[in-house]
Amino acid sequence: MKTDGKVENIPYTLLYRRGLRHITVRVKADGKVKVSAPYGISKAAVERVIISNKEKLLHTIVKQQQAMHTYQSGEMFLYAGERYTLLLEEGAHATITPRDSSLIVTYDPRKPLESFGICHLIKELYREEARKRLSPLVAYWAEVLHVPIPPFSVRDSKTRWGSCSAKGRLNFSLRCQALSEKQLSYLVLHEMAHLVHFNHSKEFHSLLFHYMSDYKQVQRAIFSLQQETQLCL
16 A cells, blocks of 8 residues: 655655564655554554655655756766767757767757656657667676576666566666676676575575675675666656
8 A cells, every 4th residue: 555645844755565573764866755664553553664764765866856966967877887978969869979078968859848848758769779788688698607698678776777577587777787798797697696596595696606705895886876877757
């Protein structure tokens, strides 16, 4: 069950979930507050937790909102491990082209693009280019790990960089296009290692270390990009 509320000028969405033992509060990439709570916990108890963490939440909300893209010309986006400048130019059609450290978006001046339209163009570019970069990496690590080449998809995931299903299907976020080649290679290795060890056991981490001894540093670098790489409005 999901409900919306507001306390101390902090809007929030409350989701009751089975199996939880404690109330958890987090600020999403768009600055919205999401609360998860066990069934049986009152709304008043939830709001007491929010109030007790008010200053920290407000600080995080402001920080997240400041980091959100506005999709204006001159804004910077991570693209293949480098920072590209968004440039808006008049043209015949709505298109996007990466060129010379720029993401060039053209648009028909008779039909100006709103932020949503620009965001959509960037997402589709990221999706297409990420798929191109992922394909050879998936094939490479399949050969190294001696596993069949698994099917994979590229989705608009805002929280997970990647995942591996119990059936062996891989899913990657289109935000992967923001990563450098080393970071992307690690991400593919991580998910494909689950085809060998479907857990995060000692054996799983030993496998990662065997093939990429600095994987922990690479992993931390990827996690640090979580906020900067959000593509949402």
